[in-house]
Amino acid sequence: MAFNPLSAALDAQTDALEALTDATNKATIAPERAVEIETIDVGQTPAEVVYEENKLELLRYESQTDEQNEVPILIVYALINKPYILDLQPDRSVVRRLLEAGHDVYMIDWNEPSRLDQHLGLHDYINRYIDNCVDVVRERSGQDKINLLGYCMGGTMSTIYSALNPEKVNALGLMAAGLCFDRTGGTLEDWGSEEYYDPQDVVDAFGNVPAELLDDGFALMDPIDNYVSKYITLYENLESDGFVANFSRMEKWLDEGIDLAGQAYVDFLTKIYQNNELYRNVLELDGERVDVENIDMPIIQIIGEYDHLIPPEASKPFNEVVGSDDVTTIEYPTGHIGMSVSSSTHEDVWPEVCDWFWEKSEAAEADSEEETAESEVAEIQEQAAQQVAESQAEPEVDEAAADVETVNGIGATYADRLRAAGIETVEDLAEHDAADVADVAETTEARAQDWLDQLE
Numbered sequence: 001m002a003f004n005p006l007s008a009a010l011d012a013q014t015d016a017l018e019a020l021t022d023a024t025n026k027a028t029i030a031p032e033r034a035v036e037i038e039t040i041d042v043g044q045t046p047a048e049v050v051y052e053e054n055k056l057e058l059l060r061y062e063s064q065t066d067e068q069n070e071v072p073i074l075i076v077y078a079l080i081n082k083p084y085i086l087d088l089q090p091d092r093s094v095v096r097r098l099l100e101a102g103h104d105v106y107m108i109d110w111n112e113p114s115r116l117d118q119h120l121g122l123h124d125y126i127n128r129y130i131d132n133c134v135d136v137v138r139e140r141s142g143q144d145k146i147n148l149l150g151y152c153m154g155g156t157m158s159t160i161y162s163a164l165n166p167e168k169v170n171a172l173g174l175m176a177a178g179l180c181f182d183r184t185g186g187t188l189e190d191w192g193s194e195e196y197y198d199p200q201d202v203v204d205a206f207g208n209v210p211a212e213l214l215d216d217g218f219a220l221m222d223p224i225d226n227y228v229s230k231y232i233t234l235y236e237n238l239e240s241d242g243f244v245a246n247f248s249r250m251e252k253w254l255d256e257g258i259d260l261a262g263q264a265y266v267d268f269l270t271k272i273y274q275n276n277e278l279y280r281n282v283l284e285l286d287g288e289r290v291d292v293e294n295i296d297m298p299i300i301q302i303i304g305e306y307d308h309l310i311p312p313e314a315s316k317p318f319n320e321v322v323g324s325d326d327v328t329t330i331e332y333p334t335g336h337i338g339m340s341v342s343s344s345t346h347e348d349v350w351p352e353v354c355d356w357f358w359e360k361s362e363a364a365e366a367d368s369e370e371e372t373a374e375s376e377v378a379e380i381q382e383q384a385a386q387q388v389a390e391s392q393a394e395p396e397v398d399e400a401a402a403d404v405e406t407v408n409g410i411g412a413t414y415a416d417r418l419r420a421a422g423i424e425t426v427e428d429l430a431e432h433d434a435a436d437v438a439d440v441a442e443t444t445e446a447r448a449q450d451w452l453d454q455l456e
Contacts, residue, residue, distance in 0.1 A: 042249050043084030045095050047107075051136045055111040058133050060140075064099035071170055071361035072104035072141045076130060076161075078153035079264060080211065082256050083109050085340055086151065088249050092341045094350065101354035106137050108154075110258065118207040118262035122157070122271070123286040125264060130161050134168055145170035145297075147357055151340070152176050152310065156272060159318075160285070163294045171298045171360040173353065176310045176336050178272065179318035180279040199269040203262035211257030279318060293323040298360045300328040302353060307336040328356060402426045407451050414441045430455045 051058035075095070077083035086107065087095040098105045108130070113120065137146050147170050150158030155177025162169045202209055277283035283290040299322065303312045312331055319327045332339065332349050339345050404423060405415040421440040423429050429437065429451065437448035 040249050040252055042089070042252055043082075043087045044090060045087050045093060045099070050106075050140065051133060053129060053132060054117070055113060056129055056133075057109045057111060058136060059107045059109055061095055061099055061105045061107070063104065064096065065102045067102050069103050069358055069361050070141065071143055071145070071147055072106060072137050073098060073147040073149055073173075073357060074134060074137050075105065075107040076148060076150040076154035076158045077108065077110070078151065079110055079125065080153070080258050080260050082253060082258065083107055085253050085337065088253065088341050092343060092346055094340050097346060097350040098354060098357070101351075101358065103354065103357060104141065106133070108133055112258050113208055113261045115207055118203070120261040121263035122160070122267040125261075126157050126161050127164065127285060127288075130157060131165065134161075134165070138168065143170075144168070147171045147173065147361065149173035149357075150175065150177060152336070153178065153268065155179075156268075156278070159292075159295065160278065160283070160290050162297065163290045163292050164285070164288065166294045166296055169297050171300070171357060172295065173300050173302070173357065174315070175302045175339055176304055176307055176315070177301070177318075178310045178314050180314050180316075181273050181276045182279065197269075199266045203266055206262070208262050209260040209265045211259050279321065281321060292318075292321055296323040298326040298328075299324050300330065300353065300356050302339055302349065303329065303331045304335050304339050305331055305333045306338075307334075309336045404429050407454055409447065409451055410441075414443065417441050426455060 046062040047059040048062075049057045050060045075083070075086060077086065087093045090096060095105055095107065134146060138144065145168055148158045148162065150156070150173070152175070155174040156179060158172060159174065159177060159179060162172050202213070206213075271277045271283060278290065278292065281292050299319070301315055301319065303315050304310075305312065316329060316331075319329065330349055330352065332345060334342050334345050339349065402425060403415070404410055404418050404426060405412065407426060407429065410418070418424070418429070418437070418441055423432065423437070423440065434445045434449040434452055437451065438445040441448065
């Protein structure tokens, strides 16, 4: 077909007019979209604060079902960013999926540390804050053990907590948890290299690590996507209500970063990243050994195949060093954030995770009932044995109240004479000397002294 310059010119003019019209329409609605991005609602699942300590708030979410699992789940998120990434919007909310499956759900909201909190280390967050929250949930639920679900840094802390307190953890869920850092390919591992970077320098300069510093660092991992591509995509979809709403919620979460307590930052980078102490099973917190072989409860790892922050190699090898032989791994084609907000993850992954927690909780309840029954049987058997022993035992004799005739050498005649004088019991006899007894019993003092000697 021959080239027609007039037709080409008309086509170009048409495309230009369409582009101009599209740009005009987008320009018209852009201010409205900007307001929507600023005012979008997040974290809408109803919850109440049931415990507070320092800046920390422990949330309990409102039940969504009539039947509820008796073993609650405590969600532990990272110390950076807001935890509502797990409750971003109703149709993409991990919290709601758990509630709808009948679970009793709690979550820790760390909130912003103050300047005074810069000295809080991993020991404080794990052995104090998490432990106190676990005890609150245990007391409120009446359960000796509860379930933990840790995400990102919160997964690492939940793992450490479970190693230190296995008697309080029924089942351990881990989402994108950084656990192994020995040339695993994660970008954060390069940042944590002590050859190039000393985290103490940041703490010396700022006290707490500013959220902006952390956010810029994460964004620079993929600068084209984070600074260019996503805004082009927003522009192209500016007329889509659903797209803009989803984009707005993610941007709100990304913009609301939280400063990280200085000492916790140093502890995490030096102990977990640089020295890989958790995986090597040499980690200590405040002088206490964190033995990962103590992690003997059921474990489920939820891993993002395309996670550039915590790649699968930074999580999966940990399954081989824990003490548990009940380990489930779900590796799904998504990224670090996608495992909590992508629609496909909510369709394919979270129903399985909800079922897993239910199964492990039912097993715990069955074990508890069996232990209770065994304990009751043992108690009944012990009581029966004690009753048999008591029935077979010779009755105890109050020696002081025994009749004087029980004393060797005091026969019926001597006893009658003593009783007539008011000496009826051994105790009465002991109150007299040999002369008095001999006079009353009409016997010799030597014999009376022999009776008294037997009472000593």
